[in-house]
Amino acid sequence: MKLRVPLTIQQLLFAIGVALLLAAKTRAQDVIITQDNQQRTVKIIGVSASGQTLDFFVGQGQLGLPLSSVKEVRMPPPAEFAQALAAYQAKDFSRSLNLIKEVVAKFKGMPSPWAQQATAMLGELYIATSDIPKAETAYADFKRLYPNGGSMQSEIGLSRLAVAKQDYETAKQKLAPIIDAALKEKTAVPANALAYSQAFLVSGQVKEAGGDFSGALEDYLRTVTLFYQDHVAAASAQEHADALRTAHPGVTVP
Numbered sequence: 001m002k003l004r005v006p007l008t009i010q011q012l013l014f015a016i017g018v019a020l021l022l023a024a025k026t027r028a029q030d031v032i033i034t035q036d037n038q039q040r041t042v043k044i045i046g047v048s049a050s051g052q053t054l055d056f057f058v059g060q061g062q063l064g065l066p067l068s069s070v071k072e073v074r075m076p077p078p079a080e081f082a083q084a085l086a087a088y089q090a091k092d093f094s095r096s097l098n099l100i101k102e103v104v105a106k107f108k109g110m111p112s113p114w115a116q117q118a119t120a121m122l123g124e125l126y127i128a129t130s131d132i133p134k135a136e137t138a139y140a141d142f143k144r145l146y147p148n149g150g151s152m153q154s155e156i157g158l159s160r161l162a163v164a165k166q167d168y169e170t171a172k173q174k175l176a177p178i179i180d181a182a183l184k185e186k187t188a189v190p191a192n193a194l195a196y197s198q199a200f201l202v203s204g205q206v207k208e209a210g211g212d213f214s215g216a217l218e219d220y221l222r223t224v225t226l227f228y229q230d231h232v233a234a235a236s237a238q239e240h241a242d243a244l245r246t247a248h249p250g251v252t253v254p
Helices: 009-026 079-089 093-107 113-128 132-145 147-164 168-184 190-209 213-225 231-247
Strands: 030-034 039-047 053-058 061-066 070-074
Touching: 030 053, 039 093, 079 093, 079 113, 079 231, 093 113, 113 132, 113 147, 113 190, 113 231, 132 147, 147 168, 147 190, 168 190, 190 213, 190 231, 213 231
Parallel strands: none
Antiparallel strands: 030 039, 030 070, 039 053, 053 061
16 A cells, blocks of 8 residues: 655645635635535535524525535635644644634534534544543534544544543543454545544554554554544644654564
């Protein structure tokens, strides 16, 4: 399998920034694809306060579609998303949390990879800020909002919670079926790929805590090079891999 050369977080943020700038300059329109594979070119406003409809502009008018009828949304992420990634990488978790909360409040449940990633980040950031009850609620909401990929990512979220409590055996049990599925799935659909990105990161943390440094490095690098779709997980996995190599210079992938 050909490995992908990973982007650094700085390269990732630059690429996102360029994409946002180009989108603004060209007044790029967004695309909604409905469950019957019909496409509409619109300007997305966001998900309604009720969470039931996706609101957008067409021409001079504002319309909405039931969110359940929307299969996919293609639009650039808002600037707050890139800012949240940058704050996360800088370990300014409070700022990252505040920014991600803005994105999730406006776009939660929207079927777009970055909207799904932002919603998953919410639980992770609550863990990072030591608010375990809100993390548990966030992961439950994620599972409800993204049932296709949310079930796996919710389990990964619970494994993160277990790691935070140093309950590594529970984390390992929750991750095992997801890891097995990832290794068998040759071409992962986007929702699954995001989940696999996080699963191998957390699996690496579990193995590292148990002293399996080679296995941990292998899992970190699987996120970095194979299942890199969750950019936050990929950046974190790269950090963990670098730190592991520094702490244990002789460690290699089995």
